[in-house]
Amino acid sequence: MLLFTLAIGFVMAMIDVTAVNTALGSISADLQVPLSGLVWVVDGYTLTFAAFLLAGGALADRIGARQTYQGGLLVFVAGSLACALAPSGSTLVAARLLQGTGAALFMPSSLSLLTHAAPDDAARTRMVGTWSALVGCAATIGPLVGGLLVHEFGWRSVFWINLPLGLAGIVLAQMLAPAPAAHRRPLSMLSHVLGVLTLAALSFLLIEGPVRGWISPSVAVAAISALLFAAVLVWRERAAAHPILPRALLDSSSFAAANFTGFLINFAVFGQIFLLSLFFQQAHGSNALETGMKILPMLAASTIGNFLSGRVIARTGTRPSLLGGLAVSAVMGAVLTRSGPHTPYLLMMAGVLVMYLAIGLAIPAMTTTVMQVAGKVHANIAAAALNANRQIGALVGVAAMGSILHAVGDWGWRLTLGFGAIGLAYAIACLLVHQHVRQHQRQSSTDPDATLQAGH
Template sequence: MNAKTLVRRPPAAEPDAKERDRFALAAGSAAAFMVFLGTTIVTLALPTMLRDLHGGPAAGEWIVNGYTLTLAAGLISAGALADVLGARRVFLAGLAVVAPASAVAAAAGAVPVLIAAQLAMGAGAALLLPSSLTLATSGARNTAGRARAVAVWGATGGVGLAAGPLVGGVLIAAAGWRAVFLVNVLLGAVAATVTLLRVGAVPARPRRIDVGGQLTAGAAIAGLVFGMIEGPHLGWTHPAVAAAGAVFAAGVAAFALAERRAADPLLPLGLFRRAGFSGTSALGVLFNFTFYGVMFALSLLLQDVKGEPPLVAGLSFLPFTGLIALGNLVTPTLLARFGTTAALLAGELLFGGAIAAILFAGPLPQAWPMLLAMTPAGLGAGIVVAAMTTRLVESVPAALTGAATAAFNTGRQVGSSAGVAVFGPLLAGAAFATGFRIALGIAVTAVAATVPITLALRHDTASTRPQ
């Protein structure tokens, strides 16, 4: 034996903690981009899809809402799974669902196949959304660091919202509507590779999986969203709609009972006694109801009424959606200087004020002036999303972040489905101009309702930010 044999080679160097944190933030933010891109890119492509696949208005609502239905129904369970199994594992599972489902959607030759693919994508996105936020914030060492991570995650999601119309318009013009689904295949492969090679595991929280809570919550949300989609078309007294209402009511009651009896509940009902959580969740429902309802209405106005091709329609949305990411990025500064309440109020006034300006401008305003008027709404929307998310994360114990953010985003997705379900029938008739004005009036009312809720939250002491 010689001296050389006594010298041990050091193990291969692992990425340092800061590098792992950066990659975790990048991977989580990329997933947020995917999830939110999917909500707006499909809305723009919808008229072309329906013409190609010979679908009607009800089929269009299911193509859009199929994604949000399973996303909403699965979010609470996904948040709990991220806590139990670890965010990294659940995150990779979500990517493994979204990417193949997107490929199926791209190859769909009939409306039912496309709807089924959208349902699967929504389920995968449900796994991605809470786990991506947990990954993105896993490296934060203090409140300020957590706020910055949330802002980056939210800003990247905002870029997804902003890029959806533009990217969709370019892809549809260049390669047809099927190309819009291939974006997720590419992004999913990149995010999975980065996560497998560079992102460390996030510690799981020991808890039991609440099967009863998961089943009853999923049934309640599915019944609610199904009823909202089909009620305007089949009639609210139709047996299928009535059955959906009964499933929703029974699901809510069974969920409450299951959570009271569960040793480790899926969603601790005590969270709703926290003003920061319950109030912010209400804001999320109202905001998404308005945002996605207005996006749906504007897409139909530009393509079906004004006759704009998808590329022009996508470019037309750019002043509105382009400032969403900017709103997300400036929010940490606003929060630090003025507090959460002031930031939320500023965002709500910008968002609602722009919609009100269009409402009072005339029956059917010209496309370009209308979309330029919506520019402040994009800035306001970005501020609202980032401020809401920050307030929510800071209003609950760290151990319940996964469950709380999942419940919050579940409410937001229900709001999204409700916006499309309510606005869709208003815009489907011959009198589009009248339905458009009624839809905008409902949107302004919904935004106005957020103001007293925000003012009430200024008394909440759970948040560590100045009020």
């Protein structure tokens, strides 16, 4: 029950992401939203999710993880209500921004509460694997739930379902979740604001660039702004007495490599979901329910990988699981570049299933690596950093696939370029892990210095 309680927030978030992808066609038709608007519907949520995750982790340290988790659920429920009632595309995007803010609050808190509930590394590995599997199950049923809801009740029902789930999560957290003491770590508001501005400018650049033209004044201003805000953020973090990320984490190459691996994995996973959702709806003429059914097997394969990961990690350790999953996924990305609109569904899906089974094995190993390196002392901020990087990866992945769809009209070339980008992302992640992530020794996470040293 504790695992279910702590997974409920991310379960909602995952169902929401995958279900919304199956509803894109209905949203476009009902609210007259163009392709760039659909990208904003997906990425608007991801933008605030990524931008406020580190603030969510710091807030969990400052006021307590359980209170932050419950507050995030409440904000997410409010955003879902606004989405369900949205009268226009712009209003829907604004409500999605609110949803993302709520998710940014409850996501790092849930992993932190999980870390405090586990007595040792072995138990934590099993709990993280089970937690990931629950999240994976939510991702798996998301397209089916979304397709059924849209088919029977319309796209707004995708958001109505979050209300009972979110309220149940708030009550269960009060009853079952631990309440670790707050650390009162300083909250660097200026750095968080600079991060938000950087991501906002980057999002505008990636989403509007293909529509308005890469040399248009507004896009050029966004590009310059993103570089400027990012440079000031880096300078401030290097000079700050209390940076967003503790220096012990910044100095760990394993921590940096695992975080960037999270970025690349989500770039590939969410970019592929967006690409295939529109492919099935536009190239194959599938409705929302049919699209959900077609996407369901690949997410089920990822869930199976999550369930198997605990046993694989126990036998081989985190590094081999991470390397193997990424390597297989990179190879399958290269193979799938040969796909086209006339490729039989079963043949394409066979390659996709192998890729998602492999990446399902890799994701818990990546998460475990980050949390082991961080230890209990830095659990909140480490979880926030990992998920911020993953959400930024999802944002950039969806935007990149949107750029490909804008630039190329033929679905054969769209699939070739899309799967090529996905395979390249996995290959780069595999190289990073090979060079910077060593086999982590099983040490007590109550000794953060030893854990951080092992992470080097």
